[in-house]
Amino acid sequence: MLEGIGILSLTIWVPIVAGLLLLALGGDDRRADGIRALALIGAVLGFLVAIPLWTGFDKTTHAMQFVERMAWVPAFNIHYHLGVDGISMPFVLLNSFTTVLVVLAGWVVIREKVAQYMAAFLIQSGLLNGVFAALDGVLFYIFFEAMLIPLYLIIGVWGGPNRVYAAIKFFLYTLLGSLLMLVAVLYLYFESGGSFDILAWHRVPLTLAAQLLLFVAFFFAFAVKVPMWPVHTWLPDAHTEAPTGGSVVLAAITLKVGAYGFLRFVLPIVPDASHELAWLMVALSLVAIVYIGLVALVQADMKRLIAYSSIAHMGFVTLGFFIFNPLGIEGGLVQMISHGFVSGALFLCVGVMYDRLHSRQIADYGGVVNTMPKFAAFMMLFAMANAGLPGTSGFIGEFMVILGTMQVSFWWALAAGLTLIFGAAYTLWMYKRVIFGPVANPQVAALKDIDGREFLILALLAVCVLALGVYPLPLTEVMHASVNHLLEHVAHSKLSY
């Protein structure tokens, strides 16, 4: 730990301070170039301060690392308590990295309220890091709630024509879940004898009845975020209306918060209830995978299609978590990281086209490869990764989860395998209709291929997708100790304490 302020604090506060600075300076769009540069510096700085988390990480232990702990509200035993293990650390990095891309992606397109736009993303990035690093229940809750505000504004202010509807829907949904979680947090505070320490909660003995109720409360908070079927309906609207950057952050990071919550709260705090209700979680995951696959097939709007495919992919994650074996959980985590890259990249691709043609409708395109060959190559890679093609990151997680599921039930694995077919069908069909063929109309004929900035963004993501696809070892090594420890913990019943 550094003198005074730790690395995790830096990853949280550097972007937030940068964001506040932008708000203080901004307001005048005539100085937008300076604002953009400052935002980029803030985002890159935020990423740089997170790198020591990776380089200094001890892969051999499951214990929390880079821990910071100081009293915050002593009257209620609330602490400013941060720390990461192999499960949360990759997400801090992913988030900080995505923020850089998002700032770059909004460089030219956003011309109004530039400072506020950039500030919203930077602040959001800091808050999200807070969510992944918080080890105190109240601190987590605050970050968890606060991160909604920037996203709400991003959708509501810079979104599409139907943005207000989408923003309100988004807010209503997530609020509903959060309130139930607050009840759970308070219950655990009293049950644990007055502690908000999440790690202490892991060891609190609980009756099965209490566990089941806590499960329901947490389920709502996290299932809405994932989102799991049938509380997923806010996501397609939010994605469709959000500006490109908003969609990227939403898909790449915000959804992961829900899945992360299951691993940090649900599995360890209520292990018996998790086992008891695993069938339900598996069923909802499989429904998400199959049902959403079907819905995605008939989408005419590219962003909606990718949004639905996100739901199906996240179904894989929750499926992997609730089969309680290392292949499933590690596969789920790899899938989360991979989906961060792939869905982010696909939304950026749609953004690239939308910036030029101002349409997200598949029918408005056709033959884009003729005018934008470089772009078509990138989009092909990401479409393939989304379809789970071996050699890309998209396959690894699905491969591990399917093999893990096979240990539990062949039929579940078969049903999960269906998503690979649906995934291929809707993704490749979209790709075929948008990219291939003769030039469909004069607008497509006038398209310009990607410029250096766009190339850089997409190339960075392409490297990540391919590297993770052929060599995921560095990532899984980081997770291994923590996942094994989590599984051991979950295997012990709390009822016998």
Added chain:
Amino acid sequence: MPETTLLDWAWAVVLYWLGLAAASLALQTQAGLTRWVVFPLGILGAAAMAVLGALALASPPTQFILPIGLPELPFHLRLDALSGFFLILLGVASSGVGIYAIGYFRHMAAGPLAVLSLWYHLFLAGMALVLLADDAYAFMVAWELMALASYFLVTTDHKIPDIRRAGFLYLLIAHVGAVALLLAFGVLHGSDPARMAAYSFDAMRENTLNPAWASVTFLLALFGFGAKAGLVPLHVWLPEAHPAAPSPVSALMSGVMLKTAIYGLLRVSLDLIGAPPAWWGTVALSLGLVTALYGVIFAAVQSDMKRLLAWSSIENIGFIIAAFGLTLIFHADGKGALAALTLTALLYHALNHALFKSLLFVGTGSVLHATGERRMGRLGGLIRFMPWTAWLMLLGALAIAGLPPLNGFVSEWLLLQAFLLTPGLTQPYLNMAIPVAAAVVVLAAALAAYVMVKFYGVIFLGQPRDPELNEAHEAGWPERLSMLGLAAGCVVLGLVPSQMIGWLNPVVEALLQQTLPNDGNWLMVAPLSAQRASYAPLVFLAVVSAITLLVFFGVKYVYHGRVRRAAPWDCGYPELDARMQDSAEGFGQPIRLIFSAFMRVERITPDPFDRQPQYRGDSRDKVWLWLYQPIAAAAAWLSAQASRLQHGRIQWYLIYSFATLIFLLVFVTR
């Protein structure tokens, strides 16, 4: 430093092809360099691969592990006799096709050619990796690399809607098959399935599955590999994709890629699972026979030359899968020598098909280049304008029709011998079925000859059906060289079967722990026993040549010493013209009438008073109608129903949430 093994070299060739693929991208403006440097270098790699495969036949298996891949499951590679044999097949066929490609793509612009060369070499690398992969993950990566590369090769002309459609259908079915394989590998794990290490092939070899799971694995593998091989009813992509692709690509897909599926079947069922029960063989045999018959019937009624060849590939795959089924039956029944015989026939036929189907596909490419026409109804008489192509194609057509002394005859003969020599099997029903199966094989083989008569006769013989055909030009020298090489392969494989069978022995032994008895007779092939049957192609060739020469010289010197030339008898019609010749549709009509139950025939026939009479006939595959369209319709219907829940009213969405909450609360507090 351990010494360099054959596998190291094979891996080096794979890397070399990957390097060539990358290099192609740098040559976006240099069509000449791509054609005259990249492709020839690729051919060198293919030739090297064939040599390595041949050396591997006689060597013990070698393995190594690459430092990339999954945790606990890095890429495992292995080179043994089975992969060696298929590497030979890959190397030989792709050498021939590669030479052809140099000439065929001479008019292609530099940009598209660079992209094509990229995927072409990735395709080669992917197929080689499939043969070398020794764990589930590496295999899947290689398998999908192969599928993806071939998809992009098929959609080279993506501006044509039919080609886009064909490519999409192909990729989708390939993906469905890949998922089945993934599930098969999931079931077929090592002894500790919770660890990734259980998914290396070595772990699978050591583990014995219980019979039920073994059967699940086999059926999944048959489905997955069958989708790639074109097993009925998973064949529908094949007649679409092969005609859509450029001819060298069709040749590689049909000649080599389909065989990787055969390789996979052999690898999974005989090597990884082991000890297959007889009923697996019955399933494979039945599906194989259905496929063979179905393929040849549809080949007979095609009017597009590439589509005809695609259906003929389905037929040949049917033969191979039937031989595979028979191998399993004999193997399970303890008839080791017969199992070895059918497996030999299978491998032989796979190699033969790689050669003559590649030859025929590239030949159609030359016809297409020369005439711009794929419909046989517009061709005819090309032997006069394209003698090289026509005569070399004749060899290919005779070989695929199974006529001695060419290679197609040998493998079909071996397979039929296996049927004929079948002694009593322990299962009475199988005993009853074997003669029926033999009859189906014979029928399909006979129809295959009929198909080739039609194919060759309509395209090359008779009079040109279109005056523009008089402008048709002979193929360039690289094309001719390629066809010459492939045709020579057909001849050589037909003439030296004893040696070939000897070379195949290590593969057979590795899979069945049994070889064909080899009596050391280099002239005569006598599987099992010379008393029952034997075949000596060299003697056959000598006799046929001698008789031909005797007749020729006899006529020339004995029969008046002269040859009289006159117009053929015209049946009383003063002028024969092209319209009086048998058309492709007409030639296939008897078959169409007999087997009309399998087809949906769409015809436009003129009535006698039409000013501009038109005729068009098309026989569609009913599997498409019965199986695929209902599935597509069901998926569309389900999608529409599912979308109804998403109607955009917040009130309803909130009700979903509350309903879920109430359901959960009721459930947990019950």
